[in-house]
Amino acid sequence: xxxxxxxxxxxxxxxxxxxxxxxxxxxxxxxxxxxxxxxxxxxxxxxxxxxxxxxxxxxxxxxxxxxxxxxxxxxxxxxxxxxxxxxxxxxxxxxxxxxxxxxxxxxxxxxxxx
Amino acid sequence: xxxxxxxxxxxxxxxxxxxxxxxxxxxxxxxxxxxxxxxxxxxxxxxxxxxxxxxxxxxxxxxxxxxxxxxxxxxxxxxxxxxxxxxxxxxxxxxxxxxxxxxxxxxxxxxxxxxx
Numbered sequence: 001x002x003x004x005x006x007x008x009x010x011x012x013x014x015x016x017x018x019x020x021x022x023x024x025x026x027x028x029x030x031x032x033x034x035x036x037x038x039x040x041x042x043x044x045x046x047x048x049x050x051x052x053x054x055x056x057x058x059x060x061x062x063x064x065x066x067x068x069x070x071x072x073x074x075x076x077x078x079x080x081x082x083x084x085x086x087x088x089x090x091x092x093x094x095x096x097x098x099x100x101x102x103x104x105x106x107x108x109x110x111x112x113x114x
Numbered sequence: 115x116x117x118x119x120x121x122x123x124x125x126x127x128x129x130x131x132x133x134x135x136x137x138x139x140x141x142x143x144x145x146x147x148x149x150x151x152x153x154x155x156x157x158x159x160x161x162x163x164x165x166x167x168x169x170x171x172x173x174x175x176x177x178x179x180x181x182x183x184x185x186x187x188x189x190x191x192x193x194x195x196x197x198x199x200x201x202x203x204x205x206x207x208x209x210x211x212x213x214x215x216x217x218x219x220x221x222x223x224x225x226x227x228x229x230x
Contacts, residue, residue, distance in 0.1 A: 004156070036221075043118070043204055043221035044157075090157065098217035099210045100169055101147055101159035 002027040002093050006105035014113045019063075019078040021108050023091030026072065033074045034092040034102065035065055044090065050074060051097070061085070086112045116140055118222035120205050126228045129195055135225045137188040137205030145210040146188040147219065148180060151202040163188065164210050195229045202226050 007022040025031060032051055036044040048059025055067040065076045074091060088109050092102040118139045127133050139146060145164040149157045162169035163182040177199075179191040188205055202224040208217040 009154075041223070043223045044206075045221070046218055049218065096217075098208055098219055099145065099164055101149075101162050102157075102219065103159070104157040106154070106156045 002031060002095060002103050004091050004093050004103055004105035006089075006091050006108050008108055009106065010109045010111060012111040012113060013081050015083055016080050019076070019081045019085065019110065021076040021089050021091075021110065023065075023074045023076065023105060024072055025074065025091075025093045027093060027095065029095060030069065031093045031095055032097045033065075033067060034094070034098075035059065035063070035074075035076050036090045036092060036104075037061075038088040038090065038107075040087075047076070047089075081110075081112050083112050083114065086110055118205055118207055118220050120203075120222040120225050122225060123223065124226045124228075126230060127192070127195065128230055129197070131195075132191070132193040134192065135190040135203055135205075135227075137190075137222055139186055139188075139205075139207035139220070139222075141207055141209075141220060143207040143209045143220070144185050145208045145217065146182060146185075147206040147208075148188065148190055149204040149206065151204055151224070153201075157204070161190075192227075195227075197229050200227055200229045 003026045005024045034049045035047040050067045058064045063078045088107045090107045091105040121136045148160040161180040181189040204224045205222040206219040208219045
């Protein structure tokens with residue numbers, strides 16, 4: 001079985017500061033990994049995804065994530081936070097690439113301080 | 115309409131009511147999904163219709179009944195719900211091919227369900 005752990009239900013950073021949202025997964029085989037963002041009263045929007053190959057993945061809105069197999073991690077980063085980044089962020093894992101659905105973490109609420 | 119749409123956006127129902135949630139995808143995809151999003155819990159996959167096959171999730175109570183009449187439409191029929199079923203119900207779709215691949219899921223805005 002696969003699972004996802006997101007450390008920190010809330011993360012607060014100052015505008016312009018580095019954003020780091022942590023995600024660890026457990027899986028018996030290398031999985032497909034995703035980060036989604038959810039703004040208030042909206043559905044989930046895909047930020048980025050990892051399949052195989054390059055371990056540093058770039059996504060939309062300046063976000064990127066690095067797959068580290070030895071640490072079973074897929075942390076999300078952005079060099080400089082913007083007020084518009086305030087949202088809920090979800091890490092997800094799949095063994096089938098998503099065909100059979102995704103397993104999500106509990107989410108991290110990102111707060112941007114002015 | 116574009117993307118994935120869901121109706122209604124908000125629903126309040128009593129425990130003895132019967133209602134249905136509707137999802138429509140305008141992306142030409144061949145797989146659709148229902149997820150439940152409750153406060154302080156991870157999104158839970160409820161049902162999958164992929165390549166015209168329904169994938170069951172045995173932990174979903176029988177008071178939730180999905181229907182997928184075609185690849186563009188997905189329903190979730192609700193009856194005799196409990197207050198703990200109050201949640202945001204999200205629909206998603208993706209394009210699935212035979213064999214390995216990455217199937218990006220596109221989500222609708224959700225239906226906020228309140229059971230009184």
